[in-house]
Amino acid sequence: MxxxxxxxxxxxxxxxxxxxxxxxxxxxxxxxxxxxxxxxxxxxxxxxxxxxxxxxxxxxxxxxxxxxxxNPKINKAVKKAIDNGNMSTLNAPEEVLLTKKLLKLHPWADMARYGRTGGESNAIAIRIARAYAKKDKIAFCGYHGWHDWYLSANLNDASNLDNQLLPGLSTKGVPNALKNTVFPFEYGNIEQFKKIVKANSGELGVIIMEVQRSERIDIPFLKEIKKIAKKINAVLIFDEISSGFRQNIGGVHLLHDITPDIVVYGKALSNGFPIGAVLGKAKIMQFAQDTFISSSYWTERTGYVSALETLNYYEKYxxxxxxxxxxxxxxxxxxxxxxxxxxxxxxxxxxxxxxxxxxxxxxxxxxxxxxxxxxxxxxxxxxxxxxxxxxxxxxxxxxxxxxxxxxxxxxxxxxxxxxxxxxxxxxxxxxxxx
CATH class of the missing domain: 3.90.1150.10 (Aspartate Aminotransferase, domain 1)
Structure with a gap:
């Protein structure tokens, strides 16, 4: 040992x-x-x-x-940012520069907010979407983190999350009042999704899903999900924390001309430095101002600097x-x-x-x-x-x-x-x- x-x-x-x-x-x-x-x-x-x-x-x-x-280039940029002060009473200009860069890569999106991790970035997206939709219930497909809104799926059935990524996730500490607020569906199973929509008629406000994980991307399935989301006036969120910046510079959805209302990024965006990005349409993202979403370390500089340098590296090499x-x-x-x-x-x-x-x-x-x-x-x-x-x-x-x-x-x-x-x-x- x-x-x-x-x-x-x-x-x-x-x-x-x-x-x-x-x-x-x-x-x-x-x-x-x-x-x-x-x-x-x-x-x-x-x-x-x-x-x-x-x-x-x-x-x-x-x-x-x-x-x-x-990576020497990313580290050099981050070290420079640290030497110039990674934190201040004022805001880091790289926050705006990164937003401009990401919106240029995603012409369908108008605004962005940021977190530090994938799980909290998904929670930010969910909060904004619920505020806009004025409806609480969520349908989801895939793995989206550790927060209460997600784990509450197992309040209905302890095995609900088993087929999403990690089996046996415990709901201890998750309020029982969240039972029957979030419902899982399997990737490619449109009939299962339609049953969720029908059973929660008028109450389903948010649909969040991974575009692709280990399976081959299912274009007809994604298009049908989007069509139904539009019909029932639900916010469609693509979680591309794992899939983003792996097949193209940005999200996989860009390769297939299927746009969500919000997309969430993390992981490969900044090569190991903590940052998560939430991009979306202005009419929805503006609702971040109608609720409270705020944190001290979301203003820290190194995440924005590393993400900018990573995107530049992607394009150059x-x-x-x-x-x-x-x-x-x-x-x-x-x-x-x-x-x-x-x-x-x-x-x-x-x-x-x-x-x-x-x-x-x-x-x-x-x-x-x-x-x-x-x-x-x-x-x-x-x-x-x-x-x-x-x-x-x-x-x-x-x-x-x-x-x-x-x-x-x-x-x-x-x-x-x-x-x-x-x-x-x-x-x-x-x-x-x-």
């Missing part, structure tokens, strides 16, 4: 849940063995507290770092084209290896966000072995890979060579994987740790 693992044992005693983000819990990867903390990160390389070196062929800061960790090309190469070769070793696994998703669909018996066990064995070979990986420009052909090929070794081992022990498991099977969702 190294310094990182020992520190996490201490953390669980003094930090509820061990850390601040469920998706970064060691238990989600390799209980007791995952190197929980880093001392340095650069490009797609990470060093733990024992100075062990790893290539990050996994979540890359939960999809935040498309330009690689500690053809980032989307590069990560898509790398992702296609990686996905194609992973699928070749899965086939070669006769494993029912498929690498799918958009080219720069690769997800593994494991159709073997006991997929969690297989996933754990995969993570365990690649960690031994110097890789932080899982069944989700966010591709960055820092993933060079050499690093990708090195990863693929080691993947082949691991798949060979898994294939040989396919019917007795427990034999090569070093500790516990990784968690699949929300678990209470203590």
């Amino acid at each position: 190294g310094k990182s693992q020992k520190l996490y044992k201490e953390a669980k005693k003094i930090i509820p849940g061990g850390n601040q983000l469920l998706s970064k819990r060691p238990e989600m990867f390799l209980p007791d063995l995952w190197p929980s903390y880093y001392s340095k990160s650069k490009g797609c390389e990470v060093w733990d507290l024992d100075n062990k070196h790893y290539y990050d062929m996994g979540i890359m800061g939960i999809g935040t770092s498309v330009l690689g960790y500690a 053809n980032v989307v084209e590069k990560i898509s090309k790398k992702g296609k190469y990686l996905q194609k070769n992973l699928n070749k290896l899965f086939k070669k070793y006769n494993l029912k696994i498929k690498a799918a998703g958009i080219p720069s966000v690769i997800t593994f669909n494991i159709l073997e018996d006991n997929p969690q066990l297989l996933k754990t072995i995969y993570i365990q064995e690649l960690l031994k070979r110097g890789f932080l990986t899982t069944t989700l890979i966010y591709v960055s420009i820092a993933h060079t052909k050499k690093i990708i090929n090195h990863y693929l060579e080691n993947v082949e070794e691991v798949l060979s081992l898994i294939s040989k022990n396919k019917y007795n994987l427990e034999r090569i498991l070093d500790n516990e099977v990784c968690h699949s969702g929300f678990y209470r740790l203590t």
Whole structure:
């Protein structure tokens, strides 16, 4: 057990849940063995507290770092902003500059507001939409954060959120009065959505959904959702926190000529510095002034500076084209290896966000072995890979060579994987740790 693992044992005693983000819990990867903390990160390389070196062929800061960790150009701009004062009684001009830039990229939108995280940015969008629609009820598809409005879906049925992303999310602390205010529907299931609309006639004011996650984008479905939203006078919000700036500069919806009333961004917008953006039509966004939406650190400078510099980098260096090309190469070769070793696994998703669909018996066990064995070979990986420009052909090929070794081992022990498991099977969702 190294310094990182020992520190996490201490953390669980003094930090509820061990850390601040469920998706970064060691238990989600390799209980007791995952190197929980880093001392340095650069490009797609990470060093733990024992100075062990790893290539990050996994979540890359939960999809935040498309330009690689500690990108010199982004860091230079942020350091300059810090030296000039990252906070003041006055406002940062970059807030206006970023808004102009984002609105130019999204001609259908007129105004923007900002937060620091994806979850709170979605909450901002929901508040504005409810204020405009003057109706409380929400229909949603996908994962949208931790706030009360979202978790209240599980007040009706504890399994309502299981098919959205994370199973087993608890509603403790969420007011029971929010029951029957928010209703989930599955991506592509228009009949399910229509039933929600019919059952809540005249009360449904907001529809929020991810445009695309791991599935292929469903254009007819999105168009029908928009048509119904317009008919019932509900605000349509596209949550592009995960999908944005991965297939184009902006949201995926721009590629398909389907515009929402509001779109929400985060993650890849600023390459690891905290900012979330809420863009929308003026007639709706103006209702932010009819309710109270305000926070001190939404005025802090580095988020705006990093986002501006990231957008400039995207435009100057053809980032989307590069990560898509790398992702296609990686996905194609992973699928070749899965086939070669006769494993029912498929690498799918958009080219720069690769997800593994494991159709073997006991997929969690297989996933754990995969993570365990690649960690031994110097890789932080899982069944989700966010591709960055820092993933060079050499690093990708090195990863693929080691993947082949691991798949060979898994294939040989396919019917007795427990034999090569070093500790516990990784968690699949929300678990209470203590």
